[in-house]
Amino acid sequence: MGFANTHTLIAKGTKILGDLYFAGDLQIEGEIKGNVYAEPGSQARVVVAEHGAVVGEIHGTQVVINGQVTGDVYSSKHLELAAKAQVTGTVYYQLIEMVKGAQVNGSLVRQDAAAAPATGKKSGEKSPA
Numbered sequence: 001m002g003f004a005n006t007h008t009l010i011a012k013g014t015k016i017l018g019d020l021y022f023a024g025d026l027q028i029e030g031e032i033k034g035n036v037y038a039e040p041g042s043q044a045r046v047v048v049a050e051h052g053a054v055v056g057e058i059h060g061t062q063v064v065i066n067g068q069v070t071g072d073v074y075s076s077k078h079l080e081l082a083a084k085a086q087v088t089g090t091v092y093y094q095l096i097e098m099v100k101g102a103q104v105n106g107s108l109v110r111q112d113a114a115a116a117p118a119t120g121k122k123s124g125e126k127s128p129a
Helices: none
Strands: 007-010 015-017 020-022 025-028 031-033 036-038 045-048 053-055 058-065 068-070 073-081 086-088 091-093 095-098 103-105 108-110
Touching (some): 036 045
Parallel strands (some): 007 025, 015 031, 020 036, 025 045, 031 053, 036 058, 045 058, 053 068, 073 095, 086 103
16 A cells, blocks of 8 residues: 655755645654745644654644754644654644653743644744735
């Protein structure tokens, strides 16, 4: 059984420098130095695997972290911090699941469903020109 056409894998040993925009499922087992953006309004899911790392922001509908993230995380629906998750930054979520062993060095900020969905923009904040 193969993956759907909307599954993207950043394999172990792969490094990406720059922002990444995706739709569908994104599995990060390598390293990304840049921001990760899910397609707005989609049911996109991003997974940072145990040995995966992101240095930058993550914006997604469903976010699962079991690796390292240095930057803010924006999850518009469900955020799961697995046992080996290490997040340094502010975590914005609507619903959170945090397993024993997960670490967050920063703030946890709950947003209601009316908040800006996974864009990282606060209400009333303008986009950069």
